Amino acid sequence: MHSYRTLLAAHPAGAAVIAHRGAWHRAPENSLASIRDAIALGCTAASVDVRGTRDGHLILLRDDTALRMTGAALRPAWSTLAEMRARPLFRADGATRRTTAERVPTLTEALDLARGRIALELDLRDPSLLPNAVACVQAAGAEGFAALRMQVGSTADVRRLARLQQDSGIAVVAVARAGQGGLPEALLHHPPFMVDLEFQRLEDLRPAARTLRRAGIAVRVGTVEGSRPAGLTDRDARWAGDAVWGQLLAAGVGAIQTDEPARLRGWLRAVGVAA
Numbered sequence: 001m002h003s004y005r006t007l008l009a010a011h012p013a014g015a016a017v018i019a020h021r022g023a024w025h026r027a028p029e030n031s032l033a034s035i036r037d038a039i040a041l042g043c044t045a046a047s048v049d050v051r052g053t054r055d056g057h058l059i060l061l062r063d064d065t066a067l068r069m070t071g072a073a074l075r076p077a078w079s080t081l082a083e084m085r086a087r088p089l090f091r092a093d094g095a096t097r098r099t100t101a102e103r104v105p106t107l108t109e110a111l112d113l114a115r116g117r118i119a120l121e122l123d124l125r126d127p128s129l130l131p132n133a134v135a136c137v138q139a140a141g142a143e144g145f146a147a148l149r150m151q152v153g154s155t156a157d158v159r160r161l162a163r164l165q166q167d168s169g170i171a172v173v174a175v176a177r178a179g180q181g182g183l184p185e186a187l188l189h190h191p192p193f194m195v196d197l198e199f200q201r202l203e204d205l206r207p208a209a210r211t212l213r214r215a216g217i218a219v220r221v222g223t224v225e226g227s228r229p230a231g232l233t234d235r236d237a238r239w240a241g242d243a244v245w246g247q248l249l250a251a252g253v254g255a256i257q258t259d260e261p262a263r264l265r266g267w268l269r270a271v272g273v274a275a
Helices: 004-009 032-041 107-114 127-139 155-168 202-214 241-250 261-270
Strands: 016-020 045-052 058-060 119-124 146-151 171-177 194-198 218-222 255-258
Touching: 016 032, 016 218, 016 261, 032 045, 032 107, 032 261, 045 107, 045 127, 058 107, 058 127, 107 119, 107 127, 119 127, 127 146, 127 155, 146 155, 155 171, 194 202, 202 218, 241 261, 255 261
Parallel strands: 016 045, 016 255, 045 119, 119 146, 146 171, 171 194, 194 218, 218 255
Antiparallel strands: 045 058
């Protein structure tokens, strides 16, 4: 399949859509069904949350317990895979508590489903899972279409992730803040595949995105609720896509992570961007 790098390069105008926890409006978040729905929508990638079970399996789950998504307050780290799968997943984000046929999936199952269809960004909820996640991706032969999303807070972090990317063959999405202090200079000397830019003002985003793109580093931003300043979220984009997604693309963002992948795909088509 095309690698994540190739898929992203095919959308120079910023039309790469990353479905946050998959496309979960009809399917349970972080489920195989949500990944299938993201594929059906034509998303470039799906971002999923990864946790580890007591018996050594990597699974997809956002919270530290399964309560919201299954009704059972099981902690993955204290439970076996069989116990985590004992109850079906609720639909969407679990708010309706309507059960589905889906069960908590393993990372291996998600990688097998994604192969040749979509890229997967892995958000490790426990940093100690990194060696296991790398081994899982490599065992699946998924280095080309999987990426590891990791926080960077220091030059040492940037260097460590650059080594990880080089040694493992797995792309790294480094989470960094754009602000008055500027980007960590180390990002330009030890470039990750992509930077997920956190920012409070568009005035901070624009120069940071420009600097990264000049260095050949892809730029990604999320518009999910709670991750952006007021006026630049998915909720705002429902009524004013140009004012949210349009401003991000104009600022040099190449990929947008969203809880509204269908709406974003539709907006991109409406404004004439090849999605």
